[in-house]
Amino acid sequence: MAEEKVILVNENDEPIGLMEKIEAHEKALLHRAFSVFVLNSKNEIMLQQRAAHKYHSPLLWTNTTCSHQREGETNIQAGTRRLMEEMGFTTDLKELFSFIYKAPFDNGLTEHEFDHVLIGRYENDPVLNQDEAESWKWMAIEDIKADMALHPEQYTIWFRIIFEEFYHFLEEHKI
Numbered sequence: 001m002a003e004e005k006v007i008l009v010n011e012n013d014e015p016i017g018l019m020e021k022i023e024a025h026e027k028a029l030l031h032r033a034f035s036v037f038v039l040n041s042k043n044e045i046m047l048q049q050r051a052a053h054k055y056h057s058p059l060l061w062t063n064t065t066c067s068h069q070r071e072g073e074t075n076i077q078a079g080t081r082r083l084m085e086e087m088g089f090t091t092d093l094k095e096l097f098s099f100i101y102k103a104p105f106d107n108g109l110t111e112h113e114f115d116h117v118l119i120g121r122y123e124n125d126p127v128l129n130q131d132e133a134e135s136w137k138w139m140a141i142e143d144i145k146a147d148m149a150l151h152p153e154q155y156t157i158w159f160r161i162i163f164e165e166f167y168h169f170l171e172e173h174k175i
Contacts, residue, residue: 006031006068011100013114018071028110030100035066035162036079036093036118044138046122048086050156051134056105059134062159064120075116083120087136088127091120096173099165103157111158117166141167 005018009032024031038046046064050057065086069078079093096119102112126136139147145167148155155163 004068005071006033007071009114011114013098021068022109025109025111028102028104028112030112030114032069032116033066033111033113034069034075034079034082034116034118035158036064036083036120037166038064038083038087038091038120038122040121040123040138042138042140044140045144046087046126047137047139047144048133049135049137051130051132053131056107056109057156060156060159061154062156063162066115066158066162069116075118079118079120086129086132088129089122089124091122093118093120097165097169101158101161101165103161105157113158115158115162117162117169141170 003020006021006024007015008017008019008024008029010016013032019029047061048064049059049061052058065082067078067082069075075095076093080090084090096117098114098116100114102110104110128136144163148160148163152160
């Protein structure tokens, strides 16, 4: 199986090339990514606990799914694909906003992403892909904010960054 490639971009999200995912993270190069937040009718977010064998951030809690777009794939297509691959369901997704962040991991890799934040609605239980996710739970937005302040080490570094952006977006917009 070929190594997964990411789309390198400039600060305007214009593609400038492709690179193997690991190399892009080793070199901390800016690349395109997406983060999906699935909410239910109670406005709780479906959180995913990363699988224990992941090469970074194992067993930490994060948003419903996130990954990288493939060449020729729209943000919505990528989010829909990865939602099915990791959580075993699909739902209509909508792009809310995008922003750039940089987050180093303790293993020497760095996320430097032009992140497209997507939202969807869903009421049922997921069917987890155990290669990707250990567990899941619904959690109220305010409870996530409070728990993250008390136990930041239980959440992925990128989720802590993205959640703050998502939270501020929700304060300013009606979704």
